[in-house]
Amino acid sequence: MAAKIKKILIPVAVVAVAIVAAGSLSSLRKPPEKKEEQRQTILVTAQPIEQQDIVYRIQSQGTVKPRLETSLVSEVNGRIVDVADSFIEGGFFNAGDLLVRVEQADYLTNVKAAEASLANAQAALEEEKARGRVAEEEWRSFTDGTAPELGLRRPQLAGALANVRSAEAELERAKRDLARTEIRAPYAGMVRSRAVNLGQFISRGTSVGVVYGTDIAEVRLPITDNDAGFIQLPQSIDDPVKPEVMLTAVVSGVMSQWPARIVRTEGVLDERSRVIYAVAQIEDPYRRNTSGATPLRFGRFVQAQIMGNATSDVVVIPRYLLLAQQQVLVVDTEEQLQFRDVVIERSDEQFAYIRSGFLDSDRLATSAIANPLAGTQVRIAGTDNATELAADKDGGAAVLTSQVKE
Template sequence: MAAKIIKVLIPVGVIAVAVVLAGGLMSMRKPPEKKDEQRPAVLITAQPVQAEDLVYRIRSQGTVKPKLETNLSSEVNGRIVEVADNFIEGGFFNKGDLLVRVEQADYQTNVKAAEASLANAQSALEEEKARGRVAEEEWRSFTDGKAPELGLRRPQLAGALANVRSAEAELERAQRDLKRTEIRAPFAGMVKSRSVNLGQFISRGNQIGTIYGTDIAEVRLPITDNDSAFVQLPDFTDDDIKPEVVLTAVVGGEVMQWPAKLVRTEGVLDERSRVIYAVAQIVDPYQRDGNSDKAPLRFGRFVQAEVLGDATSQVVVVPRHLLLAQQQILVVDKDNQLQFRTVQLERTDDRFAYVRSGFADGDRLATSAIANPLAGTLVRVASEQTEQVADKSGADDKSALTSQVQE
């Protein structure tokens, strides 16, 4: 019986001792050291906020077209006997150059006939003048007093004078028709198209071709209501307002620019696009005067335009993609924390926002793409980190150099 009790008590005793030892060891164990978790600040890029004075440049675009475009038509009937070599598509000509000549024989004959009719009428007029003088002398030799008009042949003299004037008009008409057989250029330009050829019979009113004037080219530039507030658009009441324009296009893989001037507006808003069209003019677009070594600005070329607008001062130019909703911009303040600044805008375009006010001292524009930014978030600016590393590296190099010198 006693042996059985001993067998039971031994395991129980062992367990009790083990529990006591475990409790003692646990009471002697030190609790783990608590450390605050520190998250590293977000590394971003930023740029300083700098106010500047600038002149607004209004961006637009358009197609180059000639100021003068004329359809040439014949004013006489006849067969074409001469066509100028440069009267061909793309050919250039000067003002007064002969383009087409119509057969002149019939019109020269009409001139001669008109000259003969005029000579006969002038002869009849001189004869009537002589008869009138004779009639006046005869009247005075027989009686005193005022002679009647019919007696002095005044009606016949008036009729003869009318015949002379009619003959002169016929001669002028015949000479004009003869001159019109030569179709000459009304201005310097180039040929767009030609619709007649040598030996072809043409009638009065037939179109012979279309020509462009090359002295001045024009570009219609759409200007929005927002942009029109920052440029002085010319009108017909003030000829001095002609803003400068720079036209840009890629010609043969090279970016070319041409100067122009804004000379007028079309005066009404386009009903569909709600823009007003301003017209810029380019002098001598084909460089025919030889005063420039630039490539010619050909008609039909699509160009980008920058119109020189109004001047402004102390505005901050911000890339447009940095402008958030409700006119807010994400910045890094002087404590390196993200903040949302509500700014006052002066103007925006497709590339930039021009800020008049709203920034605080020490603000920098946050240019990095930050997912779900929160105000007050601590950040590190990449440029400042680079400068700190460079300064530390420079200091280490200086210390090492000093140690070497001492050794």
């Protein structure tokens, strides 16, 4: 019986001792140190807001075309006996250069015949003048008074004079036809297309080819009503106001530029696009008189930057920073986010030009912030911010200092 009791008490005693030991160890364990969690503020980038004096640059685009385009047409009939080497697609020529010559034999004959007719008419006129003088002398030798017109052969004299003038006109016509056998360049330019060749018979009205003038090229630039308010466009061809334009295009992988000027507008709004077209002119586009320069070929599509009106005291910001309802996000003196209602003078694809609405102490927030709220505390990148956390636990003090430098 005593052995059984002993077997029961020993395990109970062991468990009791373990419980007492665990309680003692638990009472000796130091509780974990508690630290207050500090919530970090949002890190943003901001820049000072500065007013500027600028000149507006209006963006447009267009295709380069010749100012002069002429379809050459034959004014005589005949066989082509000569074609200039430069009269070929892409060939250049100067004003007055011979391009095509038609056989002249028949027209030289017509000139000689007209000269002979004129000589006969002039001889007849001189003869009639002599007869008139003889008739007047005979009349005065037989009687006094005024001689009749017919007696003095005045009508015959007038007829002879008319024949001379008619012969002169025929000679002028024959010489004109002879000159028209040579088709010459009306101005300096290049050949767009050629429609005839050596030995071909052409008649009056036959198209010979199309030529372009290379002295001046033109570009039609569409301008919206909004943009037109920031450009001083010429009101007429004689208007001395001619805004500067810089044309740009990529030629053979290299960005090239050509200066130009707006010389006129087409005067009416396009019915479909509701824009007005300004015409810019470029002198010597093919650089025939300038060595080493990149030519601006007809048909090339170019970007245009038009120099507009000058303005002062505006704030220029990237367009993407402009929020809905014409608001801009700024950081105030207390480093909190705020929304500012601004007055926009103009905006384009890249920038917004703000006339007013900012405070003197505002800084423009340039970071992308999801769902910004007015009054949110922020940290500005590029400045030193110190945050101190103090704790006094168990007679000790812990200080945490963090600096942000970005």
